[in-house]
Amino acid sequence: MILWGRPARAPGHDTIAYVLDIGYALSNRFPDPPQTDYRRADVHALRHDLFCGDVYLADTKADREVSTAWGWVPVLDFAWALCDIVEQIDQDPAGSRASRPQYAELDFTESTDRMLFERRFGWVDVEADWMPAEEPPLTFSHAELRREARDFLHDLLADLIDLHDDLGENPAVWTLQARFPRVK
Numbered sequence: 001m002i003l004w005g006r007p008a009r010a011p012g013h014d015t016i017a018y019v020l021d022i023g024y025a026l027s028n029r030f031p032d033p034p035q036t037d038y039r040r041a042d043v044h045a046l047r048h049d050l051f052c053g054d055v056y057l058a059d060t061k062a063d064r065e066v067s068t069a070w071g072w073v074p075v076l077d078f079a080w081a082l083c084d085i086v087e088q089i090d091q092d093p094a095g096s097r098a099s100r101p102q103y104a105e106l107d108f109t110e111s112t113d114r115m116l117f118e119r120r121f122g123w124v125d126v127e128a129d130w131m132p133a134e135e136p137p138l139t140f141s142h143a144e145l146r147r148e149a150r151d152f153l154h155d156l157l158a159d160l161i162d163l164h165d166d167l168g169e170n171p172a173v174w175t176l177q178a179r180f181p182r183v184k
Contacts, residue, residue, distance in 0.1 A: 019059050019060050019061035019062070019140070019144075020057065020058070020059065020060070020140045020144050020145065020148045021056075021057075021058040021060050021148075022055070022056070022057050022058075022082070022148050022149065022151075022152040023055070023056050023058070023152075024053055024054065024055045024056075024075045024078070024079075024152075024156060025053050025054050026051060026052070026053040026075065027052050027053040027054070027071040027072065029071050029072075030052035030053075030071060030072050032049075032050045032051065032052075032164075036050065036164075037166065038050075038164040038166040038167040038170060039166040039167070039169045039170055040170070041167075041170060041172070042172065043172050046076055046077075046170070046172055046173070047074060047076065047077040047080060048074055048077060048109065049074070050074065050076065051074060051075045051076045051160060052071065052072050052073060052074055052075065053071065053073060053075045054067065054068045054069055054070065054071060054073055054075075055067065055068055055073055055075060055078045056068070057126055057138060058138075059138045059139075059140070062138075064138060065138070066115065066126060066127065066128045066131065066138060068108070070108075070110075070111070072110055073108060075156065076156065076157075076160065078106070079149070079152055079153040079156050079157075080153065080176060081106050082106065082149045082152070082153075083149050083150060083153055083179075083180040085104040085106060085117055086124075086142070086145055086146045086149050087146075088102075088104045089102040089103070089104050089117055089118075089119040089124065089142070090102075090119070090142065090146075095122075096121055096122030096142065096143075097121065098119075098120070098121065099120065099121065100120075101118050101119065101120045102118070102119045102120075103116070103117065103118050103119075104116075104117045105117065112129070113128065113129045113130055114128065114129050115127075115128045115129075116128065116129075116137075118137075119142055122141055122142050122143065123139055123140070123141060123142065124139070124140050124141070124142050124145050125137035125138070125139050126138045126139075126140065146183060147182075147183050147184070149180075150180050150181065150182050150183055151182060153176070153180055154177065154180075154182055157173060157176070157177065161173075
C-alpha cells in the first residue's frame with residue numbers, strides 16, 4: 001500500500017520524517033519605524049533594527065523546543081545567523097565523520113543569553129542559557145538543520161516581502177538569498 005507517495009510502514013514503526021520546526025512571530029510591541037525605506041535599508045538595519053519578535057526551534061517528535069519570549073529578537077538576524085552557524089560548524093574536512101566537536105553560539109545582543117550549538121559526527125545539539133540545567137539539548141541531524149534553516153530564511157523573507165514590497169528590491173536581501181539557497 002502506498003500512502004502519499006511513500007511506502008506504508010509496518011505498525012509500530014515511526015512515520016515522522018521531519019522533526020525540526022523553526023518558526024517566528026513578529027511583535028506588536030516593537031514595530032518597525034513607519035518611515036522605514038525597506039528598499040534602501042542597510043545590513044545593520046536589516047539585522048538589528050527591523051522585524052522584531054520571537055523565534056523557536058522545535059523537535060516536533062519529542063514535543064520540545066528552545067524559544068524566546070522577549071518580543072525584541074531581530075527575527076531576520078536570527079535566520080541569517082542560524083544559516084551562518086550551520087556553515088560554521090561544517091568546517092571540519094571529515095564532515096559527518098568528524099569526531100572532534102565543533103562549537104558555535106548565537107548571541108542575543110540585548111541580553112547575555114546565548115543559544116549554543118555543538119556538532120559531533122552528523123548531529124547537532126542545540127541548547128540555550130535559559131534552559132534548565134537538567135534538560136537535555138535538542139538534537140538534529142546537521143543536514144536537516146541546514147535544510148530547515150535555509151527554508152526558514154527563505155520563507156521568512158517571503159513573508160516579510162509580502163508585508164513590505166520594497167524589501168524585495170533591497171540588494172542586501174538579494175545577496176542573502178544567493179548566499180544561502182534552499183537545499184533539497
